[in-house]
Amino acid sequence: MSSIELGEWDVLIAGGSVAGSAAAAALSGLGLRVLIVEPDPDPGRRLAGELIHPPGIDGLLELGLIHDDVPQGSVVNGFAIFPFNDGEGAPATLLPYGEIHGRQRCGRVIEHTLLKSHLLETVRGFERVSVWLGARVTGMEHEDGKGYVATVTHEGTETRMEVRLIIGADGPMSQLRKMVGISHETQRYSGMIGLEVEDTHLPNPGYGNIFLNPAGVSYAYGIGGGRARVMFEVLKGADSKESIRDHLRLFPAPFRGDIEAVLAQGKPLAAANYCIVPEASVKANVALVGDARGCCHPLTASGITAAVKDAFVMRDALQATGLNFEAALKRYSVQCGRLQLTRRTLAEELREAFLAQTPEAELLSQCIFSYWRNSPKGRQASMALLSTLDSSIFSLASQYTLVGLQAFRLLPQWLGAKMGGDWFRGVAQLVSKSLKFQQDALNQALRAK
Ligand SMILES: Cc1cc2nc3c(=O)[nH]c(=O)nc-3n(C[C@H](O)[C@H](O)[C@H](O)COP(=O)(O)OP(=O)(O)OC[C@H]3O[C@@H](n4cnc5c(N)ncnc54)[C@H](O)[C@@H]3O)c2cc1C
Known part of the structure; x- marks a missing residue:
């Protein structure tokens, strides 16, 4: 075991996905030296967030993690919502971002794996940001006067990290959260099954289509390159084949046929939908961001945008307190708690009303x-x-x-x-x-x- 003393890095971030990359970009902008540790050397395919609302896109642009001239994914102009009772063939209710006063910018959809690897690749090129791939935080120990000291395991070597701030950006099932003893309430709502199809017959191109059904929520949106993502919710205890059949009844005929053809060919991707409410987002020198800080049903497609906002809240808190970490984390905890309460309440109310x-x-x-x-x-x-x-x-x-x-x-x-x-x-x-x-x-x- 080797030890790296305070001096090499100011901030250690566990997790190099959306929340970790955004936090690293934001904090390095304050002159802090940041190390990201990410266990997954090759992210592989994963069913998770892809639709990013305009505030999330604005944030990623401001952080320099994406650029206007890079044609990634596809543009999204808002939601197109199909209520259950309107029956087959009824038009969707459109909710365009463009109606929000003073908004010009659209959202974007970027395929999840592409998004994750693009953000990490970009941020590792930033001055003051280092990335250890294939590394993970495996221990957290509290020491008087120092706060938490992390153990990082990388290429068979354990390294103790004494840094000013440790950020848990390690997702909904955060191990870091568990290691520092922050308890949480969990509710597993349902599963999600997802696949890719051609976008030729996608209804309302340029919109995130949401189909509401007592069997759950289903989604369809373009991901660029002539492809569309389709996701079906499968409620707890429900049979997935029957659920998909129920969902498909609401899809317009030519698109439904495209989906059935792909379903007949192979195994779709799967994910679980949770609502996780940790009792705190901060403990000593540890702060949670993104899904580690709490997540809700993906109905509002706001997890990525919220993760990007966490990075700004953290950056602004540090800036406002003149890099007084203790005071900044208190501010962060209050502000991100507010954002999360509204986001979670909205998702839960809509889900209850619709299902x-x-x-x-x-x-x-x-x-x-x-x-x-x-x-x-x-x-x-x-x-x-x-x-x-x-x-x-x-x-x-x-x-x-x-x-x-x-x-x-x-x-x-x-x-x-x-x-x-x-x-x-x-x-x-x-x-x-x-x-x-x-x-x-x-x-x-x-x-x-
Ligand atoms: C089916 C589904 C659909 C969704 N759709 C949308 C959508 O359309 N729009 C949207 O905004 N959101 C959506 N979300 C939510 C969105 O995916 C998440 O909010 C977002 O991915 C959270 O990013 P994150 O960086 O916090 O966590 P994650 O993306 O989960 O990343 C956590 C990272 O931590 C790493 N890690 C794990 N353990 C350790 C450790 N011990 N040490 C170091 N690193 C570790 C992991 O390898 C991973 O890279 C959806 C979620 C689901 C499940």
């Missing part, structure tokens, strides 16, 4: 679509929240109230279907949830003070 089989959920789902169809301002505000451009829980609370008001527009329809009682119960639930969000927002503001 739960109760009259209350059905009313909420109808209210959401009515809001989107009838209110351009509502679409703008929703897209600002979905894309994380607006991450205020106050905004989410007020949007929820405005969505709830749509129930009155829907009342004649529910009375006509002799579902007046369900309507009243649904409205009561909407009001009580809306009050709860207002209370969450207030608590958060008080905690921040």
Whole structure:
């Protein structure tokens, strides 16, 4: 075992995927020397995030991790959402980023493995950034006066790293988080099955298509090079073949045929969807970023954008405190907690509204679509929240109230279907949830003070 004393690097980052690369780029910009350790020398194919909202793209551009003139992936202009009850052939509700006040930029879709390797390759070329591939953090020990000291295992050698800041960017199942004793709540929602097909018959090219179905959520979007990604959610305990059949019913015919042909040929990729809420994002000289700091259902496709934002929050906190690491980590913890609460609450509420089989959920789902169809301002505000451009829980609370008001527009329809009682119960639930969000927002503001 060899030991590297404080002096060689200021920051050690466990994980060289989106969150790790973004954090390294942001912190090296402050003059800090950063070492990334990444176990995976060859990332291989993996089913994970690809759609990046405009704030994430803006962030990656600002960090110098992507460039405007590099034609990578494909442009995405927003979401196209297919509600379950509209039936086959009904058009999608479009939610374009372009409606958000003052936004010009689009999002992008970049195939996950390509994205991960591009970011790591780019950041390793930065001054003050080193990358050890095939290395991992294998131990974390607390020492008085030093905080945590990490053990990194690389090419059979264990090295103790004494650095000012250790960042856990090692994903949803973060080992680093476990090693420092930060506990977390986990909920495994479902699995995801994904494949690539030709994009010739992709509906709404240039949009992230989302198909809503009691069997789960499915997605289809272009990834560039004439290809499209399709993903199907498989709920806990459900049969994957049956689920895929249920999902495919909502896909337009020629595209459905393309997917069936690919499914018949080979084994698709698979992933799990979790909601993970760690009890803290900071402990001593350790900070968690990206999915290690918490993740939610991928319905809002905001994990990558949130990981990029973490890097900026960390950078700004260090800058604002004049590189006082202790004070900066406190700031980081408060700010990223705010972002994450809004993101997670939004994903959970939408998921419940779209998938739960109760009259209350059905009313909420109808209210959401009515809001989107009838209110351009509502679409703008929703897209600002979905894309994380607006991450205020106050905004989410007020949007929820405005969505709830749509129930009155829907009342004649529910009375006509002799579902007046369900309507009243649904409205009561909407009001009580809306009050709860207002209370969450207030608590958060008080905690921040
Ligand atoms: C099916 C699915 C679809 C999704 N779709 C979207 C989407 O469209 N848009 C979006 O924004 N988000 C999406 N997400 C979420 C997105 O994939 C994640 O938010 C994002 O990948 C998080 O990046 P990360 O860097 O935090 O973690 P990861 O990408 O999980 O990377 C963690 C890294 O840490 C490394 N590591 C592990 N252990 C150690 C260790 N001990 N020491 C050092 N390194 C270690 C791993 O090798 C890996 O490289 C999706 C997720 C899923 C599951």
